Amino acid sequence: MTSNRGPAKGTGEESMTAEERLARLERQTRRWNLILTVAVIGLCGYIGFREFTVTGIIRARELKIIGDHGRTIVHMTRDQEGDGQIDTFSAKEEKMVSISTSPTGGMFNLYNQMGNAIVSVQSNKLSSGSVSVRNVDGHTQEAMTGSPSQPRTQLSGSLPFYR
Structure with a gap:
């Protein structure tokens, strides 16, 4: 038995049209894409900064x-x-x-x-x-x-x- 509940109560989605819900999902997707892009750029910058900074000690046998x-x-x-x-x-x-x-x-x-x-x-x-x-x-x-x-x-x- 499957349950098709529809929009959750109290979210305001019960009175939204399909276009409004689609627009809301598109905004959320854009927001998450922006957050993910900033996180990836920040991580790459951090890794690059660590790789190219001068450390105080070189440890090697030769x-x-x-x-x-x-x-x-x-x-x-x-x-x-x-x-x-x-x-x-x-x-x-x-x-x-x-x-x-x-x-x-x-x-x-x-x-x-x-x-x-x-x-x-x-x-x-x-x-x-x-x-x-x-x-x-x-x-x-x-x-x-x-x-x-x-x-x-x-x-x-x-x-x-x-x-």
Whole structure:
């Protein structure tokens, strides 16, 4: 048994014509369409805003900054022991600068276009540190080193101000 009740009492629909009811439904539909459109635009704006805002922290195990031609410019990672390392590269993807850390010190190397380390600075618990300058072929020209057992600086090289 189906019940055909007609318009609900107290809504004012009992005295409305079909055209009036249709016009009322069209207004309600337009209102809901407007509400839905505004909600979708707001949601898209919120998602877009979240996606393109700068966050304060980047969390990654490794970070590579790639240039226009797909070549690595900067590579941030950790070495085999788990200590931090930053390397920068030339347009030909040759290492130009390397910076690394360890629990007892750190290292800085500057390389030439041939890939040879030309300046090296390091310090750690075992050697107390060293500074060396090399020629284009990577052969040491000047060096300054120290050790825990001999804190006095040992110099080698040919520059006149070391003499």
